[in-house]
Amino acid sequence: MAFFHLRPDWQPRDRDITDPSLFLNRRRFLKSLTGFSIAGGLLSLTGCQNDPVASVETASPPPPTVMSAPFAGVQRNPQFANPERVLTPRELAGRYNNFYEFGGTKDIATKAQKLPTDPWTVEVAGLVKNPKTWDIQDLIKAFELEERVYRFRCVEAWAMVVPWLGFPMRKLLEAAEPQPNAKFVRFTSYYNKDITIGPGWFYRELPWPYTEGLRIEEMANDLAFFAVGNYGQILPKQHGAPIRAVLPWKYGFKGAKSIVKIEFLERQPLTFWNTLAADEYGFEANVNPAVPHPRWSQATERLLGSGPPLTWQTVPTRPYNGYGQFVANLYS
Numbered sequence: 044m045a046f047f048h049l050r051p052d053w054q055p056r057d058r059d060i061t062d063p064s065l066f067l068n069r070r071r072f073l074k075s076l077t078g079f080s081i082a083g084g085l086l087s088l089t090g091c092q093n094d095p096v097a098s099v100e101t102a103s104p105p106p107p108t109v110m111s112a113p114f115a116g117v118q119r120n121p122q123f124a125n126p127e128r129v130l131t132p133r134e135l136a137g138r139y140n141n142f143y144e145f146g147g148t149k150d151i152a153t154k155a156q157k158l159p160t161d162p163w164t165v166e167v168a169g170l171v172k173n174p175k176t177w178d179i180q181d182l183i184k185a186f187e188l189e190e191r192v193y194r195f196r197c198v199e200a201w202a203m204v205v206p207w208l209g210f211p212m213r214k215l216l217e218a219a220e221p222q223p224n225a226k227f228v229r230f231t232s233y234y235n236k237d238i239t240i241g242p243g244w245f246y247r248e249l250p251w252p253y254t255e256g257l258r259i260e261e262m263a264n265d266l267a268f269f270a271v272g273n274y275g276q277i278l279p280k281q282h283g284a285p286i287r288a289v290l291p292w293k294y295g296f297k298g299a300k301s302i303v304k305i306e307f308l309e310r311q312p313l314t315f316w317n318t319l320a321a322d323e324y325g326f327e328a329n330v331n332p333a334v335p336h337p338r339w340s341q342a343t344e345r346l347l348g349s350g351p352p353l354t355w356q357t358v359p360t361r362p363y364n365g366y367g368q369f370v371a372n373l374y375s
């Protein structure tokens with residue numbers, strides 16, 4: 044099946060909707076690491092006022108997704124059909140991205156189009172009975188796909204609601220059969236210094252490739268998901284095509300994009316953000332309104348595109364991003 048030969052019909056727009064205050068924080072942090080500024084354009088101030096009227100914490104589930112050909116017949120999992128919050132418009136989710144390999148600005152949707160996704164393999168390695176290098180198309184065919192509408196929470200205190208297409212991580216775990224001494228998993232993102240790593244030498248100093256990790260029990264949890272599409276279409280490159288992790292009870296940085304390697308390990312792995320600043324980006328990184336980030340509160344979050352047009356609505360942050368019933372027992 045010519046699955047990933049198809050290109051998403053997504054088109055970048057000229058206007059950037061970066062939120063300056065939050066973005067500058069991380070940018071300042073990156074700058075503080077070396078004392079050099081990241082090259083970048085002026086930030087737009089459009090669309091940053093709240094819409095006090097919009098009711099975004101709605102109880103009605105979003106309408107069914109129109110599935111494009113590769114996903115025809117894929118069903119929404121009824122357990123994850125109602126995020127009790129308005130769906131983020133696809134075009135907003137697809138142009139407000141973090142993908143530092145392509146730079147520190149919010150226009151990486153355009154820059155990420157350089158990512159070569161065909162051919163693509165995912166190596167499953169380390170402490171497993173069945174190590175295997177999967178062709179992405181075989182990997183997708185191996186597991187039944189489903190749709191899940193998840194709340195998503197970035198550590199920068201913005202949030203969105205996205206319908207992802209993919210399969211639970213547990214299915215890959217069962218296929219790989221970790222050995223008893225495998226306690227952690229590490230995800231490694233695509234890295235090619237000639238294609239990625241943003242502007243200038245500064246980026247070469249960061250601990251590439253981007254890596255993230257989980258405890259095995261976290262990977263086995265119902266919520267842990269590999270996404271290969273969203274909004275009924277194959278995953279746009281800026282969202283981490285052709286396969287990325289989605290861990291809705293954790294801050295967004297835990298969800299490594301464009302995964303090329305999945306390794307099972309005995310020890311907790313070093314990860315990208317944790318290596319840069321362990322006090323700011325913990326390994327566990329569960330969404331928690333009671334624990335502020337060292338440089339900002341996590342008590343509330345700003346919902347991307349939650350009012351007309353391009354406004355942000357401030358809503359309370361939920362413990363575990365509202366998924367405590369699934370995961371709280373992992374942390375007792």
Ligand SMILES: Nc1nc2c(c(=O)[nH]1)N[C@H]1C(S)=C(S)[C@@H](COP(=O)(O)O)O[C@H]1N2
Pocket residue numbers: 136139140141142143144196197198232233253281282283294295296297298299300301
């Ligand atoms: N490889 C890689 N994965 C990544 C990142 C990144 O910079 N590189 N950013 C993370 C962060 S901070 C967030 S919030 C989410 C953003 O996902 P989205 O752009 O699809 O919304 O991707 C995460 N995964």
Ligand SMILES: [Mo]
Pocket residue numbers: 141196197198199294295296
């Ligand atoms: Mo993030």
